[in-house]
Amino acid sequence: MRLSKVMAERGICSRREADEFIERGWVFVDGKRVSELGVRIDPQARITLAPEATRTQQQRVTILLHKPVGYVSGQPEPGYAPAVSLIGADNQFDRDSAQRFHPSQLKNLAPAGRLDIDSTGLLVLTQDGRIARQLIGEHSEVDKEYLVRVEGSLTADGLALLNHGLELDGRRLRPAKVEWLNDDQLRFVLREGRKRQIRRMCELVGLTVVGLKRVRIGRVRLGELPLGQWRFLRDDEPF
CATH class of the missing domain: 3.30.70.1560 (Alpha-L RNA-binding motif)
Structure with missing residues (x-):
């Protein structure tokens, strides 16, 4: 089985992240560094990540947005704005939080699930493939x-x-x-x-x-997050 697929199925990271980590030489299989894409491994093999990969994952953000009606959650449609356009310093809720918005956090920020244009409420946007898989993977049990x-x-x-x-x-x-x-x-x-x-x-x-x-x-509620505003998912908020 391909190494990247095994990593995704175990929840280590997404397949795209796995390919990135492999290319950078940040993945070890049974203690041996793997830096070539497409390598096949025993599905029971031990997989570990280099500290650089772990730090990269820790820097990736997950955002909770109270999406208003009229915004599309995924790819923009003609005449309608994507929900990600609401993510910026001006719309951040709880600005006293130690974690502040930076434009780099918009890179590869994608919705983990859909919420149609006529609906409102909690929308998750994340850079973290593990969270995306947890919420919208084929076998997700998050309600x-x-x-x-x-x-x-x-x-x-x-x-x-x-x-x-x-x-x-x-x-x-x-x-x-x-x-x-x-x-x-x-x-x-x-x-x-x-x-x-x-x-x-x-x-x-x-x-x-x-x-x-x-x-x-899951266990994360919309709570008092105002319409059109967003905040970071905290470390103590597992889905």
């Missing part, structure tokens, strides 16, 4: 919580289907947790993130989503 305001009527059977039993694009959805919070608002907890998933789920049971806000990813 996400949403508050969803809807119009329409929902039967008991419809609510049961929202929890488990629906399909999108010919694929069965993973079980969710969906419950009423009040007369027009539902709470969704999901462990996957298909494109416009909640809106499409609601359409299948006769509901129209009129407001959607993500309030939690």
Whole structure:
């Protein structure tokens, strides 16, 4: 198995980071330095990183943004601004924090998960491939919580289907947790993130989503982060 793939599957780093570390000679397999891309190894081999690689990972930032409606989380669309355009010194929340914004932190800063243009709430942007894999990897078990305001009527059977039993694009959805919070608002907890998933789920049971806000990813909550502002993920905030 390719060394970079093994490193990514073990959560050591992303595959792109693995290739970077290998090229720099910062990866050791069973105590031997590897500096050639494409090397195949025993999947059970011992892999360690040089101190330089560890320091590089520690310098990479993860940012929590309260995304407003009207911003796209990923690639910009004509006429719409990307959410990353909100990341700057003027929008940093908790400016008394010891960690201050620097333009270099925008390099390779990418969203770890989507939040559509009509939705608001917690969006994670990161330079750290380990966090991206944890949140959006194929086998991610990190759940996400949403508050969803809807119009329409929902039967008991419809609510049961929202929890488990629906399909999108010919694929069965993973079980969710969906419950009423009040007369027009539902709470969704999901462990996957298909494109416009909640809106499409609601359409299948006769509901129209009129407001959607993500309030939690794993153990990290949106909390009091103001709309349109951002802060750094702290070392004591594991997802």
